[in-house]
Amino acid sequence: MKGLAAVCAGLALSTGAAWAGALPDPQASGAAAKAPAVLEHYAGALGCSFSMPVKTLLPFTVVEPATLEEHPLYLALFQVDEGCVGDASAVRTHIAALQPARNGGLYVVPGYSQTSPYLPQRIDRLFVEGEALRYTGQASLDPASPEPQAGQLSQEGGRWIDANLEPLGD
Structure with missing residues (x-):
């Protein structure tokens, strides 16, 4: 397969031109x-005060290593107050995988839509750099302590983690 590929925790994420035709432009x-x-409907199961400040979808393809079956998906960011605490400290960014439905809609793929609590509280951007799926964000939503972070x-197991901060298998 042409394009860029990264093998991440037993899943290959294709992020290059070879898969561009697998999904239509979002x-x-x-x-x-x-x-x-x-995403707002999905986020209702996680908490309250849904927002989607970055309305960009990042297409990518997950390749199952055992079968080499490709799953074209869109990756999206959204924020929600986990547990409806009503405090900014409970608002976190989540990463969700979406797939086109046969009826022309979209649906969330739960198996690729869990976000590690060890990722920054706010993720501002997802992007592909070389062969890696990367992010930038802030550890806290408090503007007084911006603490910028970046990672891969x-x-x-369906959970998005920072490959450099969390050991696999944790």
């Missing part, structure tokens, strides 16, 4: 416009 297909409503994401 803007042109309308997926980007549908994502906020789908990996998938382990």
Whole structure:
């Protein structure tokens, strides 16, 4: 397969031109416009005060190592007050994987939509750099302590983790 590939915790994430045709462009297909409503419904199970400050979908393909089966998905960021605490300290960014539905809609793929509590409280951006899926963010939502962070994401058992901060298998 052409393009960039990274093997992360037993899953290969294809992030190059070879998979670009696997999913339609999120803007042109309308997926980007549908994502906020789908994610808000999903976020209701996690907490309250949903927001999606970054309305960008990042297409990528998960390749199952045992079968080499490819799963084209969109990756999205959203924020929610976990447990409906009502305090900014409870608001966290989550990473969700979305897949186009046969009826033209989108649905969340729970098996690739868990976010480690060890990632920064706010993730501002997801991007591909070389062969790595990376993020930038802040450890705290408090503007007085910006503490910028950056890292590389990996998938382990459906959970997005920082490959450099968390040992696999934790």
